[in-house]
Amino acid sequence: MQESRPFEVVLIGGGISGLASSYYLEQLAASKNIPMHLTLLETSGRLGGKIATERLGRVIIEGGPDSFFTQKPFALDLCREIGLSSELDEADPTTRGTYILNNGKPVKLPEGTETGMPSKLRPFMSTDLISFPGKMRALYDFVAPRKKSAGDESVGSFIARRLGGEFLFKIVEPMYAGIYAGDVYQLSAESTIPSLVALERNYRSIIHGMRSEIRKRSGQNREKRPGEAPKFITLKGGMIGIVEGLRSKLRQTDIVLNEGATGIFNQPKDNSRKYLITTSQGRKIAADSVVLAVPAYAAAELIKELSPGLSRLLSEIKYSSTATVTLGFPKDGTALKLHGHGILVPRTEKGMVTGCTWESSKWPDHSTEDILLARCYIGWFGHDEFMAYDDASLVKEARIFLENTFGIMEPPVLSRVFRWPMALPQYMVGHQGLVRRIESENRSLPGLFLTGSAYHGVGVPDCIHDAKSAAEALVNYLSVDRLS
Numbered sequence: 001m002q003e004s005r006p007f008e009v010v011l012i013g014g015g016i017s018g019l020a021s022s023y024y025l026e027q028l029a030a031s032k033n034i035p036m037h038l039t040l041l042e043t044s045g046r047l048g049g050k051i052a053t054e055r056l057g058r059v060i061i062e063g064g065p066d067s068f069f070t071q072k073p074f075a076l077d078l079c080r081e082i083g084l085s086s087e088l089d090e091a092d093p094t095t096r097g098t099y100i101l102n103n104g105k106p107v108k109l110p111e112g113t114e115t116g117m118p119s120k121l122r123p124f125m126s127t128d129l130i131s132f133p134g135k136m137r138a139l140y141d142f143v144a145p146r147k148k149s150a151g152d153e154s155v156g157s158f159i160a161r162r163l164g165g166e167f168l169f170k171i172v173e174p175m176y177a178g179i180y181a182g183d184v185y186q187l188s189a190e191s192t193i194p195s196l197v198a199l200e201r202n203y204r205s206i207i208h209g210m211r212s213e214i215r216k217r218s219g220q221n222r223e224k225r226p227g228e229a230p231k232f233i234t235l236k237g238g239m240i241g242i243v244e245g246l247r248s249k250l251r252q253t254d255i256v257l258n259e260g261a262t263g264i265f266n267q268p269k270d271n272s273r274k275y276l277i278t279t280s281q282g283r284k285i286a287a288d289s290v291v292l293a294v295p296a297y298a299a300a301e302l303i304k305e306l307s308p309g310l311s312r313l314l315s316e317i318k319y320s321s322t323a324t325v326t327l328g329f330p331k332d333g334t335a336l337k338l339h340g341h342g343i344l345v346p347r348t349e350k351g352m353v354t355g356c357t358w359e360s361s362k363w364p365d366h367s368t369e370d371i372l373l374a375r376c377y378i379g380w381f382g383h384d385e386f387m388a389y390d391d392a393s394l395v396k397e398a399r400i401f402l403e404n405t406f407g408i409m410e411p412p413v414l415s416r417v418f419r420w421p422m423a424l425p426q427y428m429v430g431h432q433g434l435v436r437r438i439e440s441e442n443r444s445l446p447g448l449f450l451t452g453s454a455y456h457g458v459g460v461p462d463c464i465h466d467a468k469s470a471a472e473a474l475v476n477y478l479s480v481d482r483l484s
C-alpha cells in the first residue's frame, strides 16, 4: 500500500484540456481521498492555448474561440460548477442569423439549415441561395435509399448523396470550412456529422429524421427544461474567463509556465515512479502518471522513444493552420447596417477569407457603442500560404473582403491578427478507426493518458468532456495501483 507519499501526476499542456484535466483530477482525488500532487507544464508564457482573449479597455478581442455551443453541455456545466454562472453571456438573439456569400452577395441562410440540412421546408423553398433544381435534388432525400455499404465516408460524399452537390457546396462546405478549416471531401462523416449519419441509419431520410427528432425534443423540452434550447455562450470578459476561473480553483497543482516537456521516458524498473519527464529547462520530473494535453503531433514527438508505434499513429492526425483578423470600424462612418452574426464564404467564391463574424452584433457588450468589430477567418486545410504573410498583408486581405462584400471602405481604428499554425485537427475519413488504434496502442503505456481536441471532438465542450474522461481513467488507474 502506498498511503504515505502523494502520487505525482504531470500534465503537459496548459490549454483548456490540460487545465480541465487538472481541475477534475483535483476534485476526484479529494472525493476518493487519494493523495495527489500535480505539476502542469506549459511551454508558452500564458495559460489557455487556443483560448486567447485580449481586453482593450471595453473592447474584447478573441484570437481563438469566441464562444461555446451548449448542445453538448460540458462547458456550460463546468462554468456553473466553478462559480461562473453570473459571467455567462448569450449571443444576442435579436441579431441572430448567418449569411452565405453567393456570387459576391450576402444571402441569408434559410432558417432551419443551420444543422447542415433543410429541416424547415418553407424557408428552404423560398431561399434564393439554392436553385429550383437544387431544391428538388435536396428533397430527393425523402425517397433516396440508405447507403448500402458499411463504413465511413467523407462529409462531401454523404451530403452529395443525400442532398445533392448544390446544397453541399453552397451551405455545408462553408460551415465545415468554418469549424474545421477543412476539406469536406476528406473530413469523416462518422466523426464530424455523427448525428446526420445516425439519422440516415435510423430513418433513411435525414430531413424526415431531423424533423421527427425536433418534434420529439421540443415536446420533451417543454415538459422538462423550458428555456434550455442550445445556445452560443461566452463570458462577459471573454473566453479567457474559463481559463482564469479554472486556475483560481486549482489547489494541488504547480503551474509552470515557459517550461515545456521535451521527452517522456520509462524509469528504471526499480524506481518507484513509472515515468521521467525531461523539460526545456533541463529538469527531470518523476511521475506516477502523465496526462498529455497537447496537439497529437506534439504528443507524437514527446513519446517517440517511449513508444515509436503510438508516436507514428499520433502523427497520422493532420492539422490545418488558420488566422483570425479582427478589425474595428467607427460605427458612424460605416455606411452598412449589418444584419446577423456573420457570413460564411463557400470555396467557389475564391479569396482567402473563409468567413467573418460581427463580434459587436453577436456580443454587444464586447465592444463600445461606437465601434463595429468584424472578425475574419483565413486559411483552410492544405492552403497555409497565408502563414508567410505579414500582419499588414492579412489585414489588407480582410479589408478587401469587407470592402467587396459589404462596401466598408473606411480605414479600421483597430486591428489585431492572431496566427494559429497547425491548430485544427482534421478528422479525416477513418478517424474513429485511427483513434481506436491509438487507444489500443496507448494501453501498453499504463498511467499515460492522451486528451485534447485531436481525438473525440474539436470544440471547447468536447475538450472539457475528454479531459474529464481522462481524469476519471487516471484516478481509476491510481486507485488500483494504490490497492496493489
Ligand SMILES: Cc1cc2nc3c(=O)[nH]c(=O)nc-3n(C[C@H](O)[C@H](O)[C@H](O)COP(=O)(O)OP(=O)(O)OC[C@H]3O[C@@H](n4cnc5c(N)ncnc54)[C@H](O)[C@@H]3O)c2cc1C
Residues within 6 Å of the ligand: 012, 013, 014, 015, 016, 017, 018, 041, 042, 043, 044, 047, 048, 049, 050, 051, 063, 064, 065, 066, 067, 068, 069, 259, 260, 261, 262, 293, 294, 295, 298, 302, 322, 323, 324, 420, 423, 424, 451, 452, 453, 454, 458, 459, 460, 461, 463
Ligand atoms: C481560430 C480558432 C477558433 C476556434 N473557435 C472555436 C469556437 O468558437 N468554439 C469552440 O468550441 N471551439 C473553437 N475552437 C477550437 C478550440 O478552441 C480548441 O479545440 C481548444 O481550445 C483546444 O484546446 P486544447 O487544450 O486541447 O489545446 P491547445 O489550446 O492547443 O493547448 C495545448 C497547449 O499545450 C502547449 N504545449 C504544446 N507542446 C507542449 C510541450 N511540449 N510542453 C508543454 N506544453 C506544450 C501549448 O503551448 C498549448 O498551450 C477554435 C480554434 C481556433 C484555432
